Amino acid sequence: MAFQEETLNLQMKYFVLVKPSNSTPSCILSLSTIDNRDIYNNLCQTVHVYRSSPIHDSDSSFDIFHVLKEALSKALCYYYPLAGKLVESADDGKRRVHCNPNAENYGVPFLEATANCTLSSLHYLDNNDLEIAKYLVFDPQDKSYPLVFKVTKFLCGGFTIGMGVLHAVCDGFGASQFLKSIVELSRGRTEPSVIPVWERERLVGSITKQPFPKSPMNNVAFSPFLNETSSTVIKKYCFKVEGEMIRRLKMSLRKENENLGFTTFEALAGFVWRSRARALKLNNNGETMLSVLVGMRRNLKDFEPLPKGYYGNSCVDANLVLKVSELNERPLYEIVKLIKETKNVGSTSEYVKNSIDTWETNGKESLKMKSGGAVTVLTEWRHLGFLNENVEFGGNEVVNVVPAPCNLFASVDMSIFTSSNKFDDENDPSMKGGVNLFTSLPVDAMPRFKEEIESLRFLS
Incomplete structure (x- = not known):
C-alpha cells in the first residue's frame, strides 16, 4: 500500500496482531461508570515523535519494529485487557472488555510503515496545521480494539509511534503509564516499575433521586460558522x-486584582474561553459553557484514593455557564476567579460522588448536546509525562507529542494544553515556561482566534 500527501509517501504492510508473550486470563471485565460515558467511546490518537540517534545511525541491526513489538508483547502480560475487545451488553447497554486469548482477533493491531522522507522535512510535526499527523496513526475498521499502534520509520533513522487508546478503557495518565512500561521492558526490566490495577468497581455510581440537571444551559449560544447550513471546514491547530x-x-490579572491567586491553567482557561467565543462570533444573548476536567487521583477528603497503577478514567467535569455578553464584558480576572471557584467545587468528594451517581442514574440519557461552539472543554496534558526521558527508546529521544486530528471526543469543543516540545526548549528561549495549545476551529474562525492569542504580546 502506498500513500501520497504532499512530501509524505508511506509504504505499509498489512497489520498484525501482537499478543501477550505469556498466557493471560480468559475473562469479561466490567468498566466504571465514568468509563461507560458515551463521550469516552472513541479512540484517542497521539503521535510520539522520536529523533534519530547517533548510536543507531551506524547500527543497522536496530529494528524499531521488532523492539517495539517484543516489548509490547511483554507489557500486554500485565495490561492484557488492552489486547481484548470492547463489547456492549444487550442486557444493560453497558460496555465490557472481553478477554479471550484463544480468539483469532485477540491482540493489539500493529501496523508497520516506512516513509520516503526525513522527519526534519515534516518539521518533526512542530506545525500549526496538524493534518499530516492523521496519516501517522492507524484507524482500523473494527472499532472495538482498545489499543492500536502504527510505527513509521523515516529516512533519517527517526520514527513516530502512533498510539490509539480507546478512552473508555484507559485515560491519559493510564496511556502514559502503559507507554512507560513498554519502554522499561524494552530496556531489559523484568516487570514494569508500576504494576497496573484494574479495579473499575471503585468508580461505579449508585442510582440517585437527585441527579445533576441534564443540561447546564437553557439558551445555548450559536456560531454562524457552525450552523446546519454552514459548509465550514473544521481543522485542528496548534x-x-x-x-x-x-x-x-x-x-x-494581578494588576486588576492583587488578591487573586491563580495557576497558569486557570489564567489561560479564562483567556482561551473568551477568545474562542469571540472567534466563533457566538451570539451575545446566548449561553456558553466552560467544562474543565478535574482529576481525582489526588487524595480527596472522605473519598477513597485510587491505587497506584489505576489506568481507568479518573476525571469529572466542572462546568461554568455564562451569557456570552458576560464573558465578553466582565473583567478577565472575574472570569478567572469563577473558574478557580468552579475547579475547587469540582475537586470535592461530594461533587465527585454526585457526578458519578448522576452518570449512573442517567445512563444512555446522559448529556448529548451539540453545542455548535457554545462549549469549550479544556484538559491539561502537561503533567502526563509523554516528553520525559523515561519514555525514550535507547538513544532515540522523544522530541514532540501531538494529538492526531482524528475526532478526539468527536467535537469542535475540545482544547488541550501541553508542555512545550524539545525544539521549543532547544531553539526558542521565548517558549521557556510556555504552553502549546491544541484546539479545533472552523477555518474561517482561525484568523480571529490567532489575533486574540497574539494580543497577549501587547498586554502592559
Whole structure:
C-alpha cells in the first residue's frame, strides 16, 4: 500500500496482531461508570515523535519494529485487557472488555510503515496545521480494539509511534503509564516499575433521586460558522503561547486584582474561553459553557484514593455557564476567579460522588448536546509525562507529542494544553515556561482566534 500527501509517501504492510508473550486470563471485565460515558467511546490518537540517534545511525541491526513489538508483547502480560475487545451488553447497554486469548482477533493491531522522507522535512510535526499527523496513526475498521499502534520509520533513522487508546478503557495518565512500561521492558526490566490495577468497581455510581440537571444551559449560544447550513471546514491547530505571553497575562490579572491567586491553567482557561467565543462570533444573548476536567487521583477528603497503577478514567467535569455578553464584558480576572471557584467545587468528594451517581442514574440519557461552539472543554496534558526521558527508546529521544486530528471526543469543543516540545526548549528561549495549545476551529474562525492569542504580546 502506498500513500501520497504532499512530501509524505508511506509504504505499509498489512497489520498484525501482537499478543501477550505469556498466557493471560480468559475473562469479561466490567468498566466504571465514568468509563461507560458515551463521550469516552472513541479512540484517542497521539503521535510520539522520536529523533534519530547517533548510536543507531551506524547500527543497522536496530529494528524499531521488532523492539517495539517484543516489548509490547511483554507489557500486554500485565495490561492484557488492552489486547481484548470492547463489547456492549444487550442486557444493560453497558460496555465490557472481553478477554479471550484463544480468539483469532485477540491482540493489539500493529501496523508497520516506512516513509520516503526525513522527519526534519515534516518539521518533526512542530506545525500549526496538524493534518499530516492523521496519516501517522492507524484507524482500523473494527472499532472495538482498545489499543492500536502504527510505527513509521523515516529516512533519517527517526520514527513516530502512533498510539490509539480507546478512552473508555484507559485515560491519559493510564496511556502514559502503559507507554512507560513498554519502554522499561524494552530496556531489559523484568516487570514494569508500576504494576497496573484494574479495579473499575471503585468508580461505579449508585442510582440517585437527585441527579445533576441534564443540561447546564437553557439558551445555548450559536456560531454562524457552525450552523446546519454552514459548509465550514473544521481543522485542528496548534498555537504556541510563549512564556513571556503567559507572564504578561498573569501580571495584567494581578494588576486588576492583587488578591487573586491563580495557576497558569486557570489564567489561560479564562483567556482561551473568551477568545474562542469571540472567534466563533457566538451570539451575545446566548449561553456558553466552560467544562474543565478535574482529576481525582489526588487524595480527596472522605473519598477513597485510587491505587497506584489505576489506568481507568479518573476525571469529572466542572462546568461554568455564562451569557456570552458576560464573558465578553466582565473583567478577565472575574472570569478567572469563577473558574478557580468552579475547579475547587469540582475537586470535592461530594461533587465527585454526585457526578458519578448522576452518570449512573442517567445512563444512555446522559448529556448529548451539540453545542455548535457554545462549549469549550479544556484538559491539561502537561503533567502526563509523554516528553520525559523515561519514555525514550535507547538513544532515540522523544522530541514532540501531538494529538492526531482524528475526532478526539468527536467535537469542535475540545482544547488541550501541553508542555512545550524539545525544539521549543532547544531553539526558542521565548517558549521557556510556555504552553502549546491544541484546539479545533472552523477555518474561517482561525484568523480571529490567532489575533486574540497574539494580543497577549501587547498586554502592559
